[in-house]
Amino acid sequence: MANIRLIKGRIKSAKNISQITKAMELVAASKMRKAQAQALSGKLYASKIYEMVLRLSSKVELVTHPLLTKPRDLTGKRLVILLSTNKGLCGGLNTNLFRYLISQYEGLTRNEYVVFGKKGVHFLVQSKALVVADFSLSVPFSEGIQALTELVTKEYLLHKYDGVDLVYNEFISALRQNPKKKTILPLTISGAVPPEEDMKETLVEPSYQEVFDELLPHYLENQIRDAVLQSEASEHSARMVAMRNATDNADSLAGELTLVYNKARQEKITYEITDMVTARLAVEV
Amino acid sequence: MQTYHLDIITPVRNAFSEDVEYVSVPTKMGTVGVLPHHVGLFSSLTEGEIKIKTKQKEMFLAIGGGFMEIRGNAVTLLVSRAYHADELNETEIKKAQTAAKEAIARRTSGAELSDAYSLLRRSFIEMKVLRRYKAKHII
Numbered sequence: 001m002a003n004i005r006l007i008k009g010r011i012k013s014a015k016n017i018s019q020i021t022k023a024m025e026l027v028a029a030s031k032m033r034k035a036q037a038q039a040l041s042g043k044l045y046a047s048k049i050y051e052m053v054l055r056l057s058s059k060v061e062l063v064t065h066p067l068l069t070k071p072r073d074l075t076g077k078r079l080v081i082l083l084s085t086n087k088g089l090c091g092g093l094n095t096n097l098f099r100y101l102i103s104q105y106e107g108l109t110r111n112e113y114v115v116f117g118k119k120g121v122h123f124l125v126q127s128k129a130l131v132v133a134d135f136s137l138s139v140p141f142s143e144g145i146q147a148l149t150e151l152v153t154k155e156y157l158l159h160k161y162d163g164v165d166l167v168y169n170e171f172i173s174a175l176r177q178n179p180k181k182k183t184i185l186p187l188t189i190s191g192a193v194p195p196e197e198d199m200k201e202t203l204v205e206p207s208y209q210e211v212f213d214e215l216l217p218h219y220l221e222n223q224i225r226d227a228v229l230q231s232e233a234s235e236h237s238a239r240m241v242a243m244r245n246a247t248d249n250a251d252s253l254a255g256e257l258t259l260v261y262n263k264a265r266q267e268k269i270t271y272e273i274t275d276m277v278t279a280r281l282a283v284e285v
Numbered sequence: 286m287q288t289y290h291l292d293i294i295t296p297v298r299n300a301f302s303e304d305v306e307y308v309s310v311p312t313k314m315g316t317v318g319v320l321p322h323h324v325g326l327f328s329s330l331t332e333g334e335i336k337i338k339t340k341q342k343e344m345f346l347a348i349g350g351g352f353m354e355i356r357g358n359a360v361t362l363l364v365s366r367a368y369h370a371d372e373l374n375e376t377e378i379k380k381a382q383t384a385a386k387e388a389i390a391r392r393t394s395g396a397e398l399s400d401a402y403s404l405l406r407r408s409f410i411e412m413k414v415l416r417r418y419k420a421k422h423i424i
Contacts, residue, residue, distance in 0.1 A: 052327075052352065052363070202356075204328070205314050205326065211329050218352075225296070
């Protein structure tokens with residue numbers, strides 16, 4: 001019967017889908033572990049460099065650096081670095097991020113954008129926002145960080161923007177990612193200054209200005225790197241969860257269809273038996 | 286001899302963390318030797334080699350640029366890259382060296398050229414570190 005064959009076909013395709021999504025889940029899981037390990041390995045360096053910047057800046061209030069101060073004449077324009085993904089199939093990760101982006105800025109077109117990830121480029125082009133640079137092709141995204149840092153500092157020092165923000169998915173756990181906005185320029189060095197007794201005797205070579213000139217871009221790069229690594233870990237974990245849900249759905253669909261199939265098969269057999277019985281009765285009489 | 290704690294940290298790993306007697310570090314102002322109870326110092330570093338002396342042995346590391354902070358009896362080096370001599374591979378370095386030389390000979394320009402020069406510089410430093418290590422281990 002045609003109906004039974006149809007159901008059989010659907011069971012098969014549901015099973016195939018479940019197999020594929022299962023494989024994708026496993027791939028995403030292994031990538032997530034790697035991304036997480038990478039994010040963790042950078043933690044020590046990040047915290048040390050943060051401490052150094054903090055100590056050094058607490059020591060010299062007099063030194064002002066263009067990266068630490070707001071530009072005098074405001075343009076009303078900000079540069080937003082959007083970290084999305086190149087590939088889809090990761091649940092609501094990008095959608096949530098874009099919704100958050102809209103909620104954070106009134107009028108997306110007022111700002112200019114630097115984007116990692118094709119999904120972000122599509123979204124911004126559709127909303128007619130100006131994308132100044134697209135780093136989607138530098139895979140993994142950490143390859144593009146150095147170039148991005150140079151670009152951002154250069155443009156900021158030219159006073160083209162009031163400030164630079166990072167918008168990305170913060171990695172909280174494998175099951176939770178939160179969209180987050182972080183202002184990276186002008187640099188704000190916040191946090192409790194550790195009590196220092198012997199700082200006064202510290203020498204700085206070659207000079208404060210030169211050390212700051214090097215340290216601050218480095219610090220900036222490190223912050224961007226942190227965000228990139230987190231958003232990569234978020235992507236893989238979101239994909240893993242999405243694929244696990246898809247596998248579960250496909251499996252339950254296959255189960256339901258199997259029930260329907262068995263019922264139909266049983267019905268067919270019953271019909272055939274009654275057919276035979278009535279035929280025999282008709283002959284006997 | 287007295288010792289102090291030295292940490293060498295790169296963005297990808299903690300390359301060295303031990304008590305040492307002496308370390309010499311290439312800074313922007315020239316090579317600085319650090320003994321225990323050094324005065325507090327904050328300095329930016331250049332690419333080059335580090336010589337470390339612990340109670341048991343002496344060793345060399347090739348580093349990229351970065352920063353050094355001396356506070357009390359702890360020294361922290363934050364560098365872009367750091368390799369122990371035994372992690373370096375002579376054939377790999379030679380390959381990198383010839384690749385860089387070729388790139389320079391081809392008169393590439395812009396970012397590619399500066400990449401080639403930094404690769405060349407790096408491989409020279411690594412080579413130097415490796416030679417020292419070898420010389421020591423043959424004797």
